[in-house]
Amino acid sequence: MAHLPNEIWFQVAGYLGAPNITREEIYDAENHDNLRTTQQILSTLCLVSKQLRAIAQPMLYCAFDKPPSLVAESRLLKQDSEWLHKYYQRDQRSFRAVRKETRLERFLHTLICRPDLAVEVKDLRLNKIYETSSLPSCLQQLYQKLPLPSTTTSMFVDALKRYGRFDRLDIGFRRSWEKSLQDGEEGAEIALLLTLVPTVLVVHLEPFQPSLGYFVQTLCNTILDPMPQPYVLRTACGMLSKEPAESHSLIRQPAPILSFLTTLTVRSPATFSIDIRNCVSLLSLPTLTAFTGELLVGNLSQDEPTHFLEVPSNNLRHLQLEHCRIGWRCLEAFLGTFKALQTLKIDTSFAIDPEYWVPIVKSGFLKALQGMSGTLARLVLMMPEYANEVFLDLRTFTKLRYLEIDLNLLTHDGDPPYLHELLPPE
Numbered sequence: 001m002a003h004l005p006n007e008i009w010f011q012v013a014g015y016l017g018a019p020n021i022t023r024e025e026i027y028d029a030e031n032h033d034n035l036r037t038t039q040q041i042l043s044t045l046c047l048v049s050k051q052l053r054a055i056a057q058p059m060l061y062c063a064f065d066k067p068p069s070l071v072a073e074s075r076l077l078k079q080d081s082e083w084l085h086k087y088y089q090r091d092q093r094s095f096r097a098v099r100k101e102t103r104l105e106r107f108l109h110t111l112i113c114r115p116d117l118a119v120e121v122k123d124l125r126l127n128k129i130y131e132t133s134s135l136p137s138c139l140q141q142l143y144q145k146l147p148l149p150s151t152t153t154s155m156f157v158d159a160l161k162r163y164g165r166f167d168r169l170d171i172g173f174r175r176s177w178e179k180s181l182q183d184g185e186e187g188a189e190i191a192l193l194l195t196l197v198p199t200v201l202v203v204h205l206e207p208f209q210p211s212l213g214y215f216v217q218t219l220c221n222t223i224l225d226p227m228p229q230p231y232v233l234r235t236a237c238g239m240l241s242k243e244p245a246e247s248h249s250l251i252r253q254p255a256p257i258l259s260f261l262t263t264l265t266v267r268s269p270a271t272f273s274i275d276i277r278n279c280v281s282l283l284s285l286p287t288l289t290a291f292t293g294e295l296l297v298g299n300l301s302q303d304e305p306t307h308f309l310e311v312p313s314n315n316l317r318h319l320q321l322e323h324c325r326i327g328w329r330c331l332e333a334f335l336g337t338f339k340a341l342q343t344l345k346i347d348t349s350f351a352i353d354p355e356y357w358v359p360i361v362k363s364g365f366l367k368a369l370q371g372m373s374g375t376l377a378r379l380v381l382m383m384p385e386y387a388n389e390v391f392l393d394l395r396t397f398t399k400l401r402y403l404e405i406d407l408n409l410l411t412h413d414g415d416p417p418y419l420h421e422l423l424p425p426e
Contacts, residue, residue: 042056042059118196131208148184209269210274222256273297276326290319294322313340316340335369341375359385379405382404395423
């Protein structure tokens with residue numbers, strides 16, 4: 001059996017791949033059992049022989065799913081009656097606990113020791129990213145009593161310092177990042193993970209704070225940092241001078257992180273929403289082709305115009321906004337940025353309470369849609385809370401093959417035309 005060609009083993013191992021499940025199914029116990037069983041089978045195959053390990057190990061590490069859990073509560077080796085009494089009584093002075101590594105920290109340990117496996121990681125699902133600031137005060141004190149072991153801390157800090165742009169970060173942020181890694185803070189570990197997976201293609205982010213997290217957000221913002229100005233040294237009259245290089249416009253630098261990212265999902269927590277402008281740095285990645293935003297907000301006050309100048313207009317192909325509360329100014333500016341969309345889905349599903357705020361569809365919304373009329377093939381607009389001021393004319397959308405739209409967007413007070421006069425001819 002061991003002498004079979006690798007092509008046959010690749011075909012057999014392909015049936016053991018983790019099934020593609022949707023976000024609604026990811027928390028289902030049966031699916032979690034299937035994923036766990038698949039990982040156990042792949043792990044067992046890695047122990048059979050070197051030949052099977054070379055085939056199964058990349059499949060084992062191609063995807064990572066961080067379980068949503070409160071870090072401080074899940075890092076104790078033994079939860080005996082004495083510990084439970086001290087924990088629930090919040091007796092922090094006499095509290096003692098044995099530290100254990102989380103699944104995320106074990107995964108980081110493996111990627112640092114095996115850079116060849118870090119290249120195989122293609123899918124990251126980071127659910128419920130907790131930081132110390134987002135925990136209750138009683139848990140924050142408990143959390144600080146559970147630092148990482150010194151050997152693990154040294155490994156993480158050394159890996160962080162090997163990050164190519166670490167020296168260009170603000171010195172205060174660098175010190176805070178190192179200190180948070182020593183304390184075992186999950187947000188700092190997630191940011192470190194993003195620097196270790198250079199070829200990841202799919203990322204699902206679900207922070208538990210009103211942003212992407214202090215460390216993840218700051219790291220992602222480095223994508224928008226200006227390129228360093230190149231200079232050339234010249235000598236004239238015995239003096240050495242430094243002048244800007246003429247070929248500066250021809251120089252292109254790859255993104256510091258997520259250079260190959262194609263699919264991004266950002267899900268905001270239900271308790272407090274993430275502003276869509278916090279995702280601008282990730283949306284500016286030149287390789288990104290699909291973005292899904294869930295429970296995001298944007299310029300609800302509508303008091304000032306919103307711009308997305310950093311986002312390229314011709315990269316994104318698929319855009320979904322689900323249960324988002326976005327003001328009309330922000331929505332018009334955001335949609336007007338993209339000129340090559342093939343799929344657009346906006347489904348608010350009554351995320352906005354019309355008793356407190358009624359968003360309006362104005363002419364700018366129609367103008368933004370007209371900008372992608374030559375490429376859009378699938379359009380879903382389910383926005384029952386929005387009141388429209390114009391007829392949504394879709395006659396120029398000649399490539400449209402699927403349409404699902406709220407009837408209110410096709411009607412308007414006054415003398416509305418027939419519905420077939422607003423739809424594409426075919």
